[in-house]
Amino acid sequence: MTEKEIFEILKEKFGDSIIEFVEAQAGENYIKVSPLEIDKVCAFLFTDDRLLFDSLINFSGVDDANGEKKVNEDGSFDFIGGTLSVVYHIESLKHLHKLTLAVSVEKDKPDVVSVTDIWAHANWHEREAFDLLGINFLNHPDLRRILMPYDWEGGFPLRKDYKDPEFYRGMKVPY
Amino acid sequence: MIYEFLSNITGSEILGAIISAFLPLFLFILPFALIAVLLERKVSAHMQDRLGPMRVGYHGILQTVADILKLIQKEDITADANDKTLFNLAPILVFAGSYAVFAAIPFSSSYLGSNINLGLFFIIGISGIVVAGILMAGWASNNKYTLLGAMRSAAQLISYEIPTIMIVVTILMVTGTLNLKEITELQSGYFWNWLIFGGNVTGIAKYLLIPFMIVGFVIIYISTLAEVNRTPFDIPEAESELVSGYHTEYSGMKFAMFFLAEYANMFAVSAIVVLLFFGGYHSPFGYLGNTFGITWLIPIEQLLWFTFKGVGFVLVQMWLRWTLPRLRVDQLMAVCWKYLIPIAFVNLLIVGLITLL
Amino acid sequence: MVLKTEEMTLNMGPQHPSTHGVLRLELQLDGEFIVDVIPHIGYLHRCFEKHAEFMTYPQVVPYTDRMDYLASMYNEFGYAVAVEKLLGIEVPERVEFIRVIMGELQRIASHLVALGTYGADIGAVTPFLFCFRDREKILSLFEMASGARLLYNYIWVGGVSRDLPPDFLRLAKEFVDYFRPKIKELNDLLSFNKIFIERTANIGILPLDVAVNYGITGPMLRASGMKWDLRKDDPYSVYNKFDFDIPVGDGRMGTVGDSWDRYYVRIIEMEESLKIVEQALNQIPEGDVLSAIPKRIKPPVGQVYGRVENPRGELGYFIVSDGTVNPKRIKVRPPSFVNLAVIGELCKGHMIADVISVLGSIDIVLGEIDR
Numbered sequence: 001m002t003e004k005e006i007f008e009i010l011k012e013k014f015g016d017s018i019i020e021f022v023e024a025q026a027g028e029n030y031i032k033v034s035p036l037e038i039d040k041v042c043a044f045l046f047t048d049d050r051l052l053f054d055s056l057i058n059f060s061g062v063d064d065a066n067g068e069k070k071v072n073e074d075g076s077f078d079f080i081g082g083t084l085s086v087v088y089h090i091e092s093l094k095h096l097h098k099l100t101l102a103v104s105v106e107k108d109k110p111d112v113v114s115v116t117d118i119w120a121h122a123n124w125h126e127r128e129a130f131d132l133l134g135i136n137f138l139n140h141p142d143l144r145r146i147l148m149p150y151d152w153e154g155g156f157p158l159r160k161d162y163k164d165p166e167f168y169r170g171m172k173v174p175y
Numbered sequence: 176m177i178y179e180f181l182s183n184i185t186g187s188e189i190l191g192a193i194i195s196a197f198l199p200l201f202l203f204i205l206p207f208a209l210i211a212v213l214l215e216r217k218v219s220a221h222m223q224d225r226l227g228p229m230r231v232g233y234h235g236i237l238q239t240v241a242d243i244l245k246l247i248q249k250e251d252i253t254a255d256a257n258d259k260t261l262f263n264l265a266p267i268l269v270f271a272g273s274y275a276v277f278a279a280i281p282f283s284s285s286y287l288g289s290n291i292n293l294g295l296f297f298i299i300g301i302s303g304i305v306v307a308g309i310l311m312a313g314w315a316s317n318n319k320y321t322l323l324g325a326m327r328s329a330a331q332l333i334s335y336e337i338p339t340i341m342i343v344v345t346i347l348m349v350t351g352t353l354n355l356k357e358i359t360e361l362q363s364g365y366f367w368n369w370l371i372f373g374g375n376v377t378g379i380a381k382y383l384l385i386p387f388m389i390v391g392f393v394i395i396y397i398s399t400l401a402e403v404n405r406t407p408f409d410i411p412e413a414e415s416e417l418v419s420g421y422h423t424e425y426s427g428m429k430f431a432m433f434f435l436a437e438y439a440n441m442f443a444v445s446a447i448v449v450l451l452f453f454g455g456y457h458s459p460f461g462y463l464g465n466t467f468g469i470t471w472l473i474p475i476e477q478l479l480w481f482t483f484k485g486v487g488f489v490l491v492q493m494w495l496r497w498t499l500p501r502l503r504v505d506q507l508m509a510v511c512w513k514y515l516i517p518i519a520f521v522n523l524l525i526v527g528l529i530t531l532l
Numbered sequence: 533m534v535l536k537t538e539e540m541t542l543n544m545g546p547q548h549p550s551t552h553g554v555l556r557l558e559l560q561l562d563g564e565f566i567v568d569v570i571p572h573i574g575y576l577h578r579c580f581e582k583h584a585e586f587m588t589y590p591q592v593v594p595y596t597d598r599m600d601y602l603a604s605m606y607n608e609f610g611y612a613v614a615v616e617k618l619l620g621i622e623v624p625e626r627v628e629f630i631r632v633i634m635g636e637l638q639r640i641a642s643h644l645v646a647l648g649t650y651g652a653d654i655g656a657v658t659p660f661l662f663c664f665r666d667r668e669k670i671l672s673l674f675e676m677a678s679g680a681r682l683l684y685n686y687i688w689v690g691g692v693s694r695d696l697p698p699d700f701l702r703l704a705k706e707f708v709d710y711f712r713p714k715i716k717e718l719n720d721l722l723s724f725n726k727i728f729i730e731r732t733a734n735i736g737i738l739p740l741d742v743a744v745n746y747g748i749t750g751p752m753l754r755a756s757g758m759k760w761d762l763r764k765d766d767p768y769s770v771y772n773k774f775d776f777d778i779p780v781g782d783g784r785m786g787t788v789g790d791s792w793d794r795y796y797v798r799i800i801e802m803e804e805s806l807k808i809v810e811q812a813l814n815q816i817p818e819g820d821v822l823s824a825i826p827k828r829i830k831p832p833v834g835q836v837y838g839r840v841e842n843p844r845g846e847l848g849y850f851i852v853s854d855g856t857v858n859p860k861r862i863k864v865r866p867p868s869f870v871n872l873a874v875i876g877e878l879c880k881g882h883m884i885a886d887v888i889s890v891l892g893s894i895d896i897v898l899g900e901i902d903r
Contacts, residue, residue, distance in 0.1 A: 027618050027836035027853075054744050058837060060850045060863035087850065087863075089837050093744060093760065100837070121747030124873045132581070147574040147902060157582055158861075223661035319542050323564070323884070406655055407727055416885050418549060498721075500728045501655025503885045504564060 001097045003029055006051060013044060022102070030087070030100035038103050039113040039139070042088070045099070046118050051092065053099065056119035058089040061129030065160040067107065078161045082107050084135055088115070105135065114140040132158035204277065208438040209239045211489060218490065219497045249427035254317070257424065261315035266425065266432035268308035273440040275301040280446050281356050283456045283477035294355035295343055298447060299336065302402070305436070306332045309421050312433075316424035324420025327410050327504050334511045335401040335408075341519035342395040345526045346451050349374055349384070359455030366459035371452040380532045387526050392452045394519050396488075399444035401507070403437065406496040410504050445488035449481065456481040539567055542884070546575050550653050550888045553898030557875075559887065566887060569879045571872060576902035584862040589615055589829040590689055592862065597683035599866065600900040602645050605638035605674070606842045608687035613768050614838025614849035615689045618831045626819035627691050628770040633704065633812045634677070634686065635769075635840075636805040640711070641670040642843035643798045643805075646895040650795060651722050653892040654731050659722040666714050669707055676700055690825040701813055708810050715802060723799060732795060733786030736878040736890035740789065746874045750845025750867050752894065755781035755797045756789035762841040769840075774811045776804045791893035798895075830857050844868050844895055866900040 007021045010031065019041065020032040033041050045053040067082025088101040103112055114137040116123045126137045127146040134156035137143055145152060154165035154173070164173045185191050213228070213236065220227025228235030253262060279294040281287040291297050306329050313325020349370065350358050362369050371388050373381035401408035412420040422433045449455060456477035464472030502510065542559040545551040554575035560568040580599060584592045596611045597604040609631055616623065648663030671681045676697050678686035686693050722728055738748070743756045753760055761778045763771040779800035781793030831853040839848040845867030854860040871894050878890045 024834045025832050027834035027851075030835075056747055057839070057846065058848045058850055058863070058865040060861070062852055062861045062863070065854075065860070087835070089848070089850070093758070096765070119747065120742075120745045121870060121873070124869065145574075147577040149574070157579060160585075162582075219657070223658050224665050225661060319540065323542075409655070410885075416550065416888050497658050499656060500651065500722070500725060500731060501885075502727055503731055503883060505883065506730055 001050070001095060003031070003099060006045075006097070006099055007031055009048070009050065010041065010044070014041060028100055030102045032102050032104065035086075035103040035105045035112045036138075037113075038086075038088075038101070039115055039118065041101070042090075042115045042118050045090065050095075052094050053090040053092045055091045055093050056088060056115070056121045057091050057098075058087075059122055059125035059129070060087045060089075061085070061133040061135050061158070062087060063133060063159045064104070076161075076163055079107070079159075084110050084133055086112055086129060086135060110135045111138055112136070113138050116140055132156055134159065203282070204274065204435070204439050204442075207442055208435050209243075211438045211441065211486075212239045212242070212434075214490075215493050218493045222494075222497045243431070246427060246431045251427040251429065252424075254424065256317040258315040258317065261311045262424075263429070265308050265312035265315060266429045266436075268311065269305050270308075270432045270436040270439075272302055272304035272308060273436045273443060275304070276443040277439070279355060280443070280450070281359055281456060282481050283474040284356075284360075285474040286478065287356060290354070290356055293353045295347075295353045295358070295451075298355075298443075299340060299343065302440075302443070303332075303336070305440075312425070313421040316421070318424055320417045321421045321423050324412065324417045324423070327417075328404065328421060330504075331404075331408065331410060331507060331511075332402055334508060335398040335515075338394050338398040338511065338515040338519045339402065341516065341523055342391045342398075343451070345387075345391050345519075345523050346370060348523075348527055348530050349376065355450055355455070359450060359457065362454040363457050365461065366454065369452065369454040369457075369459075376530075380529050383529050383532075384526065387522050387529070388452065390518065390522050391526070392448070394515050394522070395451065396448055398511070398515060399448060400492060400495070401511070403440040403444050403492075405441070405492050407499040407502050408507060409496075409501060410507055441489050441492055442485055445485045445492070446481070448488055449484040453484055537562075544887070551891065552649065552896055555872075555891075555896065555898055555901075557887065557891075559884065561884065564883045564885075566879045566882050566884065569876045569887065571875055573869075573872070573898070573901050576898050578903065580903040581862055581864065584859055586858065588857045589831070589859060592859070593688060594683065594685045597685060598899060599864065599903055600642075600842065600844065600847075600868070600897045601682060602897050603638050603642040603843045604683050605634045605687060606642075606840065606847065608684065609635050609769075610838065610840040610842065610847040611849055612687050612689050613840055614836060614851055615829070615831070617838045618834065618836040618851055618853060619689075619826065619829065621690055621824060621826065623690055623824045624819045624821065625770065625817050627821050627824070629812050629816040630692050630696060630821065631687055632769055632771065632774075633809055633816070634674070634692075636808045636812070637670050637673060637704070637707075639805045639843045640802050640809075641667045643802050644670075646843075646892075647718065647722075647795065647798055650892040650895075651728075653888045654728060656722055656725070656728065659718060662714070662718065662721070666711060669710070673700065673704055673707060676703070688825060689829060691823070692821050695821045701816070704809065705813055708806055708813070711806060712803075715799060719799065723796060729785050729792060731885075732791040732889055732893070735786075735791045735882060735886050736893060737787045738789040738874065738878060742874070742877060743789070746877075747870045748845070748874060749870065750842065751797045751801060752794055752845065752871055754779060755793035757781055757783075762839060762846060766839070768838075771808075773815070774808045776807050779804065791889050794893040794895075828857065830855070839865070842867050844897070844900075845871060864900075864903060866903065868894075868896040868898075869901045872896050872901060 010019050022032050023029050045051050062085040064083045064085055065079060067079035069077055070080055071077045083104045084107055085102055085104045091098045105112055112135055114126055116126060124146060126140055127144060129135045130137060130143055131145040131148050144150060155162055167173060217227045228238035231237040231241045276298050278289045279291050279297050309328045310325045313321045350361055352358060361375055368375050371392055373384035373388060376384060404412055422430060458476060458480045462473050462476050464470060464476060540561045542561050544559055545556040546554040556572040558570040559566060580595055583595055593608055593611060596607040600607050644663040644667040648660040651659035674684060675681050677700055678684040738756050740756045740758055743753050757780055759778050759780050764778060779797050781788050781797055783793060785792045833853060833855045835852045837848055837850045839846050847867055848865035850863040851859055852861040879887050
């Protein structure tokens with residue numbers, strides 16, 4: 001089944017307000033979903049007989065870096081506003097079709113509903129996106145940092161405007 | 176034996192006792208450990224398509240000496256949380272346990288530390304001290320890995336003593352004595368007088384005994400292998416799981432004592448197997464000393480034969496170690512309780528019936 | 533008297549001989565039995581993804597080497613496939629053949645480490661050294677082609693860094709002939725050893741539905757009984773030109789999806805890889821390997837997910853481009869990271885020694901998990 005056909009099925013079920021088809025200039029097209037409805041869409045994709053997306057193959061958090069860029073005196077910069085995205089690559093091992101979903105959230109309130117109870121695979125990836133980008137996954141069973149130290153308070157390293165903190169536990173960070 | 180000889184020479188019983196106590200250590204155990212460590216490394220290396228130590232001396236023959244120098248220089252680390260007394264006592268106890276075994280082992284007809292009437296019983300009893308030492312080491316190190324290693328070790332050593340003792344009892348029924356020198360003398364003559372071939376029993380019983388003696392040999396070899404914590408039974412040390420078991424926290428000379436005890440033990444259990452089944456110090460073909468009529472040559476030949484047989488079994492231990500994977504702790508117990516002990520029991524019964532004939 | 537018992541927490545790693553790097557496992561134990569396993573990772577976190585955002589596209593290649601350092605060639609291969617997909621360029625056929633030869637040799641080398649260390653975890657040290665002896669020969673081949681033994685920087689976007697040296701094909705063929713009997717030797721020494729089977733069969737059984745739900749890929753998924761291999765099911769490069777089988781776990785020694793199956797699938801995969809290498813060595817065309825390398829890589833705005841079948845499973849690169857020479861975001865889907873997440877499910881109810889056995893059969897590389 002092609003992406004378009006899957007999108008038609010989804011549109012029938014959920015309506016335009018939740019989902020939107022994005023045609024890419026290069027690379028792959030994706031379906032944009034509202035962050036607070038993503039679990040319902042995924043649950044439908046997971047269970048529907050025509051779709052049966054039983055495997056989440058990749059899960060990525062992205063800093064879109066599309067806010068207003070404010071350059072500080074020392075050359076560092078901040079992004080005011082802007083969005084973070086989460087991209088889901090899913091696949092059906094039965095029907096052999098693939099689909100890309102994406103959600104986009106405001107950086108100031110980055111709440112996305114977790115899909116961990118649909119695909120257990122998402123557990124660690126969501127923790128990673130939380131750890132590195134600060135996306136908050138609602139209903140996640142165990143949302144802790146995963147790659148950074150558990151008591152890291154220096155921010156979220158993969159955000160474009162991340163700055164190293166001066167010290168971590170008394171150790172100097174920039175070397 | 177040797178003790179009377181020495182006290183006659185020195186004229187003092189105390190001096191004689193001290194010398195005879197240190198004699199096996201310096202004459203035998205230390206050189207043996209030096210050679211065995213190198214041998215183990217060379218044997219494993221050649222089994223694994225590599226060269227092993229090559230730098231110190233010709234083909235690395237001085238490697239162990241260098242190792243010992245290193246171990247002597249190493250800092251003796253005792254952590255704050257260790258139980259100091261037990262921590263320091265444990266290696267001594269483990270070493271003492273395996274060293275004491277050598278007191279009762281007859282290396283040749285004229286060299287025997289102590290001719291105890293209950294020699295075999297003494298060996299089995301005294302080697303039980305090792306368990307206490309290992310438990311002490313595991314507990315005093317205050318480390319969960321060492322504790323797990325020590326618990327496994329205690330369970331393993333105590334379990335595997337049962338099949339060992341069963342086979343010893345089997346031997347006892349055939350020989351009628353626990354004195355190791357007498358057991359050895361029973362097997363004098365040629366190799367068909369060895370207990371693995373039924374000993375000096377005569378008639379049909381000898382031929383009936385042979386298969387059961389072989390079974391007994393296999394069982395005692397497996398269980399002694401377990402008692403010295405060698406692969407496939409090296410679960411207490413289990414390098415890949417428990418880092419190195421009960422001696423993880425030891426360094427320097429204390430570690431060296433565990434190491435020495437391990438190698439001394441390897442030879443001790445091989446010696447027991449040799450004594451019980453392979454004629455002890457007796458030559459399988461007769462002596463050159465007898466042929467040429469030189470009587471003082473015989474004990475030396477006997478010592479060589481004993482060492483030769485013992486080292487042969489040590490080599491088999493090494494061969495097994497570098498070939499087989501390790502069992503899991505419950506499988507290890509299953510091997511002991513489900514297979515070795517029942518088989519040893521049946522073996523005991525049948526041998527008993529045969530000796531009644 | 534009522535004896536008081538409690539669960540013990542045992543910290544395995546980050547310094548431990550058998551956690552294959554700096555993995556920390558927090559074990560909840562009831563005696564020697566596992567109640568729960570909580571993995572803690574991140575001790576080797578080097579911010580690959582952050583670094584990549586400051587690099588141009590070709591500069592990222594050496595960094596990909598350092599993720600899965602046992603399968604560096606394949607990491608480069610995956611990155612090249614993903615970027616080429618984003619750029620929409622075709623590479624010369626000779627390049628594809630070289631990539632396949634390198635990739636499959638790398639798969640053998642990586643599996644040799646996996647199998648050898650697995651043997652060492654179980655307590656058999658000799659197979660470990662036999663495996664390393666054979667891996668050494670592959671590394672020599674790689675050294676010949678790329679100049680390096682571990683981190684190659686050989687497969688570039690659009691090509692490879694240099695053509696094969698003149699003797700390479702002959703030596704590679706010699707290696708294929710040399711290595712076939714060695715697999716049998718390994719089988720005799722380890723795979724069908726009774727103690728080894730006792731230790732691995734029926735241990736850490738991974739049912740297929742759990743595996744799919746956890747996103748498990750590679751030999752682990754195949755050992756659970758699913759015939760899924762991206763080389764066949766989503767062909768990239770020139771894999772569709774070769775004839776090879778995909779081994780699946782059949783539960784010969786125990787249950788489908790146990791540790792022994794995971795081990796044995798890798799053995800068969802080495803044989804299949806040898807087949808591919810042999811065919812590729814015989815069919816490799818002549819040509820220029822550098823012709824398709826773009827002078828300046830500046831992809832259009834867009835995103836792409838490129839994936840290849842790494843020795844450990846599906847290696848994916850999700851690349852977001854904002855139209856400049858630097859990638860906006862590179863997200864790696866490391867197979868070990870995903871495969872490790874299931875360890876809690878696999879270990880429950882087993883003993884401490886089985887944690888090592890299960891962990892070894894997952895075959896993780898911490899450089900890739902922590903990136």
